[in-house]
Amino acid sequence: MEHAADYAAEIARRRTFAIISHPDAGKTTLTERLLRAGGAIQMAGQVRAKGERRRTRSDWMTIERERGISVVTSVMTFEHAGCVFNLLDTPGHEDFSEDTYRTLTAVDSAVMVIDAAKGIEARTRKLFEICRLRDIPILTFVNKMDRESQDPFALLDEVAGALALDTAPMTWPVGRARDFVGTYDLHARTMNLTEEVAQSDPRMAALGEEIDLVRAALPEFDRAAFMQGSLTPVYFGSAIREIGVLDLLDALAAFGPRPRAQPADLRTVEATEPALTALVFKIQANMDPNHRDRIAFARVCSGRLVRGMRLKQVRTGKQIPLHAPQFFFARDRELAEEAYAGDVVGIPNHGTLRIGDTLTEGEEVNFGGVPSFAPEILRRVRLDDAMKAKKLRQALQELAEEGVVQIFRPQDGAPPLVGVVGSLQLDVLVARLRAEYGVAIGYDSVPYTVARWVTSDDRAALETFVAANRSSLADDLDGAPVFLASSAFMMRRTEEQSPRLTFRDIKDVH
Ligand code: GDP
Numbered sequence: 006m007e008h009a010a011d012y013a014a015e016i017a018r019r020r021t022f023a024i025i026s027h028p029d030a031g032k033t034t035l036t037e038r039l040l041r042a043g044g045a046i047q048m049a050g051q052v053r054a055k056g057e058r059r060r061t062r063s064d065w066m067t068i069e070r071e072r073g074i075s076v077v078t079s080v081m082t083f084e085h086a087g088c089v090f091n092l093l094d095t096p097g098h099e100d101f102s103e104d105t106y107r108t109l110t111a112v113d114s115a116v117m118v119i120d121a122a123k124g125i126e127a128r129t130r131k132l133f134e135i136c137r138l139r140d141i142p143i144l145t146f147v148n149k150m151d152r153e154s155q156d157p158f159a160l161l162d163e164v165a166g167a168l169a170l171d172t173a174p175m176t177w178p179v180g181r182a183r184d185f186v187g188t189y190d191l192h193a194r195t196m197n198l199t200e201e202v203a204q205s206d207p208r209m210a211a212l213g214e215e216i217d218l219v220r221a222a223l224p225e226f227d228r229a230a231f232m233q234g235s236l237t238p239v240y241f242g243s244a245i246r247e248i249g250v251l252d253l254l255d256a257l258a259a260f261g262p263r264p265r266a267q268p269a270d271l272r273t274v275e276a277t278e279p280a281l282t283a284l285v286f287k288i289q290a291n292m293d294p295n296h297r298d299r300i301a302f303a304r305v306c307s308g309r310l311v312r313g314m315r316l317k318q319v320r321t322g323k324q325i326p327l328h329a330p331q332f333f334f335a336r337d338r339e340l341a342e343e344a345y346a347g348d349v350v351g352i353p354n355h356g357t358l359r360i361g362d363t364l365t366e367g368e369e370v371n372f373g374g375v376p377s378f379a380p381e382i383l384r385r386v387r388l389d390d391a392m393k394a395k396k397l398r399q400a401l402q403e404l405a406e407e408g409v410v411q412i413f414r415p416q417d418g419a420p421p422l423v424g425v426v427g428s429l430q431l432d433v434l435v436a437r438l439r440a441e442y443g444v445a446i447g448y449d450s451v452p453y454t455v456a457r458w459v460t461s462d463d464r465a466a467l468e469t470f471v472a473a474n475r476s477s478l479a480d481d482l483d484g485a486p487v488f489l490a491s492s493a494f495m496m497r498r499t500e501e502q503s504p505r506l507t508f509r510d511i512k513d514v515h
Contacts, residue, residue, distance in 0.1 A: 012309060012345075016276055019347025020261045021091040021304070023108055025133065026118035027126035031148040034244040035118055036081070036092065042247075042254055043083035043090055080302065080349040082332055086258040091349050095132070103426055104287070104408060107360065107375050109135050111286040111304040111349065113262040114142045116253065117237070118244075121147050121154030125167040133168055136234070142262050143170075143237045146253055150178050151185045151243040157215075161223065161239060171236040173226040174219055176252050178241040180208040188241055188249050191219065192226070199248060228260055264347035267306045269363070270371045274307050276346035281308035281316070283350075284372045285362040288407040290441070299403070300331070300351040301358035306372065310344040316364040318357065319371050325364060329353055360408055377481075379456050379510040380411055380424025383489070384431065384448040393444050400442040405482050410434050413456065413479035413487055416471075422479065422489075424456055453489040455496045457508035466505040485512065 026032045081092045093112055095105045109115070115136050117129060136143055147160060155163070161172045176188035179198060187198035189212060202208060230236035238256060242249020264276035267284070274282050287302040314327045330341040331351040344350050352358060361375040388397055401421065405412040410431075411424040425431055431448065438444045458481070461467040471478060471486060479487050488508060490496040500508050 012279070013277055015309075015345045016347060017263050018088045019091065019264050019345060020088050020114070020257050021093070021112050021264065021347045021349070022114045022116060022257065022261065023093045023095050023112045024116045024118055025095060025109075025129065025136065025143075027120070027123070027128040030118045030120040030123070030126070030129070031244045032118050035116075035146065035148065035250065036094065038244050038247055038250045039090075039092065039254060040081060040083055042250055043085035080351075082348070085254050088258040088261075089348070090254075090257070091347065093349065103378055105132065106135055106378075107286045107408070109139060109141065110375055111284065111302075112141060113265050113347065114144065114257070116257075117143050117145045119145060119147050119160070119164070121149045121160065121241075122152060124155060124160060124163045130167065140234050142231050142234055144253065144256060144261070145172070145237045145239040146244075146249070147239060147241045148244050150241050150248070151182065151246050153182050157241065158218070164237070164239070170234075171224045171230060172239050173224045173231075173236055174241075175226060175238045175256065176240050176242075176249065177212065177216060177219060179212055184208060185243060185246075185248065188252055189216065190252065191216070197249075197252065199246070231260070232262060264306075264345075267372055270373060272370065274370065274372075276307050278307040279309075280366045280368065281310050281314070281364075282306045282366075282368070282370065282372075283310065283316070283364040284375070285352075285358050285360055285364070286375055288358065288360055290403055290407050298353055299355060299407075301354055301362075302349055302351055303358075303364060305344050305346050305348045305350065307346050308366075309346075310341070310348070310350060312342050314366075317367050319363040319365060319369060320359070323357065325352075325354070325357065327352065356403065356406060359406055377408075377411065377512045378426055379458070379512075381426055382428055382431065383413070383422050383424045383451050383453050383456060385420060385422050385451050387447040387449050389445045389447065396442055397438070397444050397446070400438055400444055402482075404434065404437060409437065412482055413489070415489075416475045416478045416480065416486075422451055422453075452491050455490040455493055457488050457490070457496065457510055458512045459486045459488045459506055459508055461506045463505045466503075470503055470506055481512075 024032045024035060081094065083090050093108050095108050117133060119125065119129065145164060157178060161174060164170060165172045174191060176190055178185060179189055179196065179202065180186045186200055186202055187196060189196055224236065226238050227236055231238060240249050240253045240256065242252065244250060266273050266275045283303040283305045285301045285303045288299065289302065290299040310327065310330065312327060312330055316325045316327060318325050330344065332341045341350050361373060363371045388394060401412055404410060413422045413424060423434065435446060438446055459467065459470065474488065477489050479489060481487050488499065490499060
């Protein structure tokens, strides 16, 4: 490598993370404050896209507004303290667990935002479990300290108890609720205050006592334990008053995980390897309805991406030209001239790229590991205008590739079914079909409630089963057989009668 040192340094300064929280804890506010704290970014060799396109609002954003939830996952890039931050936004609503799961496969760390009054809530716990499954190190931000809140010691206890996680406070709140004025850095032993506080102020006396107690009773920060995911450093603050936000950002810069090594089928790929590898973890169609675009979001896992490269799509062996990879900055996007391990780029394409695709410079290596979950709700799509059948077929294919819904084509030739994990996805499908494809649909119920992917090491047994159960079998988007049962009871019975087959509720893409 000509510039091996520069290259390693570029990767070392990447911080790719997500924020996980329960709705209302303050994720959106914290995101805005982080973007504001971090400067707008202008990396070397980057050019502004012509006409500076803004993401236009489409109909599914109306759903988002009406329901007050964030349906869209996007990536925001900004710079601070010499680091390049890629913040991947995870949808806040529980209906979108699959999308969230995929996003969390693409980050190196997560910031867990907790409401200081409410502590650990259901959604936080769920997302935390996903992070733990993936060994993702977590920093904790206790938000809304400007309001009546629980005692910080009690909160630390609650986090530790509820999540079986050591908590190491890194800062300590100065004053509480309306008198909250800033943080004390327990390591640097410095104050970060929004207004001057006299030494004689009762808040200072209280702080002194609490700090003694913290040092005597609570765990110290241990980076190895943090990297293993068994300890979380904790920061106190108020996103809305911009207190504690810089503490958090500086911490990510100072000791937040760099781009991690990624396990693949044949070997583990180190981020600092020179050859480029990337994983497609999200597809988003029609972000800009005027241009009918389709963007595949890829995380660069190793090496350096340069505009104009041709990459190999390992699943098909096809060559994918990178004419116009893009970076995203809140609402703007720009052409990316180059990107490094840890970065997320958008690759415009017309349906070639799929979720779970690995891209390489030629190596046959596959990350996979982006699973699908069995749907909990199955419906048949009812088309109001029969003239639009062809359009509907294409639209369903595109939206299924994007992961909005799953599509199941019955082997007996009946019209396709859609499957979703949460019912909100059904509304999103209706809205997007109408807004983006001009197709109006409704739903009919079906006699199935359970879907399981069927596999077997015994090919003959699988073929026999398929031949005997055609009316209960459907093919998924990739042509993999899925067994449909009317109830959990029927599903169990079929499993008992088919000992050579495996019925799965999670499917890895490759
Ligand atoms: P999200 O649902 O997690 O994205 O939460 P939002 O960022 O939308 O915040 C939810 C509500 O809490 C909004 O009304 C915010 O203005 C408010 N909020 C966010 N951060 C703070 C904070 O630090 N202090 C107070 N008092 N309110 C906050």
